[in-house]
Amino acid sequence: MGIKETLKGIGYSIGNLKNKPATYLYPDKPLPVQEKSRGMLSLDLEGCIGCELCQKICPADAITMMKIDQNKAHFKANARGEAPAVDFAKCIFCGLCVDICPPNVLHHTHKYDISTNRKDDLFYDPFRLNEVYNEEYKPLNLKSRNEEEKPSEPSTEQGKN
Amino acid sequence: MDLERFRERFGDKVKIDKNILTLADKKDLIRVVKFVSKYFDVLYMLIVVHRPPKFELNYIFSRYQDQEIIQIKVEISDKENIASISNVFKSAEWEEREAYDMFGIVFRDHPDLRRILLPEDWPGHPMRKDFVVTEEIKHWTGLDLKF
Amino acid sequence: MGEIELNIGPVHPATHGVLRLKARVEKDTVLGGDVEIGYLHRAMEKIAEQRLFNSFFPNVDKLEYVSALNWEILYASVLEKALGIDIPPRAKYIRVILAEIQRIMSHLIFIGAFGQDLGNITVFTWALRERELLMDIVEKISGGRLAPMYLRVGGTEYDLPEGFDSMILPVLDRLEEKVNKDYKAVTYENSLFKMRTKGVGVLTRDTVKKYGITGPNMRASGIERDLRRSEPYFVYDSLDFDIPVEDAGDSYARFMVRIREIQESIKILRQAVRALPKGNYINKQPWMFKIPPTEAFVRQECPRGEGAMFLVTDGGMKAYRLKIRSPSFYTVQAMPEIIKGARVADLFTIIASLDPVMGEVDR
Numbered sequence: 001m002g003i004k005e006t007l008k009g010i011g012y013s014i015g016n017l018k019n020k021p022a023t024y025l026y027p028d029k030p031l032p033v034q035e036k037s038r039g040m041l042s043l044d045l046e047g048c049i050g051c052e053l054c055q056k057i058c059p060a061d062a063i064t065m066m067k068i069d070q071n072k073a074h075f076k077a078n079a080r081g082e083a084p085a086v087d088f089a090k091c092i093f094c095g096l097c098v099d100i101c102p103p104n105v106l107h108h109t110h111k112y113d114i115s116t117n118r119k120d121d122l123f124y125d126p127f128r129l130n131e132v133y134n135e136e137y138k139p140l141n142l143k144s145r146n147e148e149e150k151p152s153e154p155s156t157e158q159g160k161n
Numbered sequence: 162m163d164l165e166r167f168r169e170r171f172g173d174k175v176k177i178d179k180n181i182l183t184l185a186d187k188k189d190l191i192r193v194v195k196f197v198s199k200y201f202d203v204l205y206m207l208i209v210v211h212r213p214p215k216f217e218l219n220y221i222f223s224r225y226q227d228q229e230i231i232q233i234k235v236e237i238s239d240k241e242n243i244a245s246i247s248n249v250f251k252s253a254e255w256e257e258r259e260a261y262d263m264f265g266i267v268f269r270d271h272p273d274l275r276r277i278l279l280p281e282d283w284p285g286h287p288m289r290k291d292f293v294v295t296e297e298i299k300h301w302t303g304l305d306l307k308f
Numbered sequence: 309m310g311e312i313e314l315n316i317g318p319v320h321p322a323t324h325g326v327l328r329l330k331a332r333v334e335k336d337t338v339l340g341g342d343v344e345i346g347y348l349h350r351a352m353e354k355i356a357e358q359r360l361f362n363s364f365f366p367n368v369d370k371l372e373y374v375s376a377l378n379w380e381i382l383y384a385s386v387l388e389k390a391l392g393i394d395i396p397p398r399a400k401y402i403r404v405i406l407a408e409i410q411r412i413m414s415h416l417i418f419i420g421a422f423g424q425d426l427g428n429i430t431v432f433t434w435a436l437r438e439r440e441l442l443m444d445i446v447e448k449i450s451g452g453r454l455a456p457m458y459l460r461v462g463g464t465e466y467d468l469p470e471g472f473d474s475m476i477l478p479v480l481d482r483l484e485e486k487v488n489k490d491y492k493a494v495t496y497e498n499s500l501f502k503m504r505t506k507g508v509g510v511l512t513r514d515t516v517k518k519y520g521i522t523g524p525n526m527r528a529s530g531i532e533r534d535l536r537r538s539e540p541y542f543v544y545d546s547l548d549f550d551i552p553v554e555d556a557g558d559s560y561a562r563f564m565v566r567i568r569e570i571q572e573s574i575k576i577l578r579q580a581v582r583a584l585p586k587g588n589y590i591n592k593q594p595w596m597f598k599i600p601p602t603e604a605f606v607r608q609e610c611p612r613g614e615g616a617m618f619l620v621t622d623g624g625m626k627a628y629r630l631k632i633r634s635p636s637f638y639t640v641q642a643m644p645e646i647i648k649g650a651r652v653a654d655l656f657t658i659i660a661s662l663d664p665v666m667g668e669v670d671r
Contacts, residue, residue, distance in 0.1 A: 006500075008493040013430060022437075034444075036451035036466070057595070059363040094366045094457050099465070100595050108451075203520035208618050208631045219618075221605070225517060225531060228539040252520040255641045278346040278670060288354060 031112070038093045039112050041086055043129035044105040046074055050082040054097035054106060062090035063097060066125060073126075083126035089119060107133070164231075170196060183234045187243055190235060194246050197222055201231060204246070207256040209264050211290050214239045216266060220246075242267040263288040311339060314652070318347050322425050322656050325666030327640070329655075336651050341644050348670040356630040360596055361387060362461070364627075369455040371632070372668040375414040377406045377446075378610045380459040385541075386617045387461050390604040391597075396588045399463035400542040405580050406449075406458070408573045412483070413442050414611040415566045418663050422563065423495060425660040426504060431494055438486055441479045448475070463590030473581055480574050487570055496564065505559040509646055509658035512557060519642040523613030523635050524569065525662060528554045528561040535609040549576050559661035598625055612636055612663060634668035 024031060033039075055063045065082040068075075073083070084097075084106075098106050109132065116122060124132075164177050171193065176183045184193065201222040208219040220233045237243055245268035247253045257268045258277040265286035268274060275281065284297055311334040318326040326347035332339045352371065356364055368383045369376040381403050388395065416435045423431030443453050448469055450458035458465055469475075495501055511521075511529050526533065534551045536544045552568035554561035599621040607616035613635025620629040639662050647658055 005493045005498045012490050012493065034447045037447065038451050057360065057363055059359060059366050092366060095451065096363065202517050205520065206616060206618060206631065206633045210620055210629045225533055251518045252638060255637065278349045
């Protein structure tokens with residue numbers, strides 16, 4: 001009545017015992033991520049030019065521009081004296097701000113565990129984003145959209161006027 | 162598809178431009194749609210565009226044996242109502258209910274015209290261009306709806 | 309005695325999302341019913357009027373969340389038709405490859421969910437295990453699993469990674485072996501499964517033509533129509549594949565059509581990967597652009613039927629009106645007529661074999 005096929009199906013399941021287990025031992029070991037995975041954002045503060053394009057294109061309204069003291073930040077060329085602040089409670093990790101940034105100073109890292117106890121801790125101002133950039137989660141330098149442009153180094157000479 | 166037969170049948174009540182038919186008067190809609198139903202099987206989409214103070218309705222029909230489509234355009238004003246075509250094409254029932262829900266257009270002789278995507282006592286019609294989010298909408302919770 | 313009204317409510321593990329079905333039942337037969345939708349309405353069409361063209365891509369991903377790249381390809385195509393630009397040949401092949409990968413993933417979820425509704429949880433875990441291999445490939449290409457965000461106007465964002473053939477061909481071999489051998493014993497050649505699905509929920513040709521149902525549900529009732537064959541877009545007219553058609557119109561035929569579509573998609577993928585040309589992968593456009601006043605209409609074959617988009621612009625940087633046609637909307641409209649005369653225990657078989665996804669019905 002269905003006994004022979006069911007026994008065949010059980011045979012396939014028992015044949016799975018020879019494979020190794022597929023469990024990820026998170027949080028003892030890190031999760032496997034690919035090269036292009038979109039994690040937390042990081043900012044190279046010296047190269048930011050304050051153009052506000054990342055604020056205009058964000059679909060979730062998570063980026064706001066904050067006024068920064070020019071002496072503390074050591075900007076190379078920033079006319080308005082502004083830099084982006086990211087609210088990770090609203091960010092959807094879509095990657096549009098990283099693509100549009102003209103001097104290529106916003107990057108994705110591979111850090112995926114940023115949960116805290118208070119919601120206000122998730123608002124990262126530009127100095128905290130700069131600290132993420134200098135930490136051990138080094139950002140990747142993926143090729144930019146044009147094949148001819150070279151991938152930007154962290155400290156190019158920009159704004160030569 | 163050759164639209165010459167429409168021009169022969171209806172004269173100057175229609176204006177033809179590639180495969181888009183524009184009707185001059187909304188009262189001819191049922192007669193034109195009944196003529197369309199001899200050649201096409203099903204209503205594919207109904208698109209309503211609000212250009213204040215008028216609504217522009219686009220009906221797109223298609224059929225199963227090849228890939229021809231035809232588009233019919235009608236213009237009505239903000240405060241009028243229009244005849245329903247759900248007696249001719251059965252797939253138009255839910256499309257017209259959605260147009261009533263989002264824009265507030267009333268279709269005459271529809272078998273069951275009520276809201277479909279939003280709850281029954283929601284105030285306003287959201288897709289109109291003069292829709293404003295009021296305090297009543299911000300605090301709407303739906304806790305006094307009876308099931 | 310009377311009939312009772314059975315409410316299969318929106319929160320239910322077997323309704324494929326949030327669908328409410330009010331069935332009128334007498335003794336063990338269903339006499340008819342009412343369908344209520346709108347529990348997942350997220351106002352996508354109103355948001356499209358307030359975002360720039362390129363900022364709307366994350367919303368399009370979340371319409372049909374099991375096969376997101378198909379709808380991204382459709383939205384990028386409608387913007388390219390309104391602008392009047394062409395895309396390079398390599399981009400066309402990449403889009404065909406991604407569309408077929410997502411079609412296989414969507415049909416694997418269908419097999420798993422269908423088996424689980426009948427009580428067979430083993431098939432669900434097997435189908436998700438195969439889907440993980442394909443999901444790893446999508447993550448290597450684009451960076452995201454459920455929301456890839458890979459398409460841009462004029463092509464794609466990055467190129468395919470190096471060594472792409474050696475990544476995907478072993479996965480296709482393993483998938484073919486599993487679908488042809490392992491799944492047979494617990495689904496389509498199992499006599500218990502056949503008893504529960506043959507003759508249940510018959511969908512006649514007249515009902516299909518009355519309600520405008522398209523996709524695999526239409527092909528299981530005998531109508532042979534596929535947009536990839538009759539109105540070919542991208543490079544489908546140079547690839548060699550068949551269209552599976554069945555005659556019976558019951559749940560077993562709808563299951564078999566989707567199994568054969570997986571086999572045909574594997575054939576298409578093998579040909580496309582071998583014929584991939586070299587060159588540019590994008591025809592670069594500015595990030596914030598304006599479109600002159602026009603109308604554009606594009607339709608393509610999504611895994612559940614024919615999807616379409618209609619765009620009206622007025623010369624600004626945002627859309628004036630965007631209308632999305634989803635194929636599951638018309639399938640759910642026809643549900644009260646299909647369940648007449650069935651037994652109560654067969655209701656879930658019928659709903660699972662029609663395969664609605666509530667994310668695209670409610671938008």
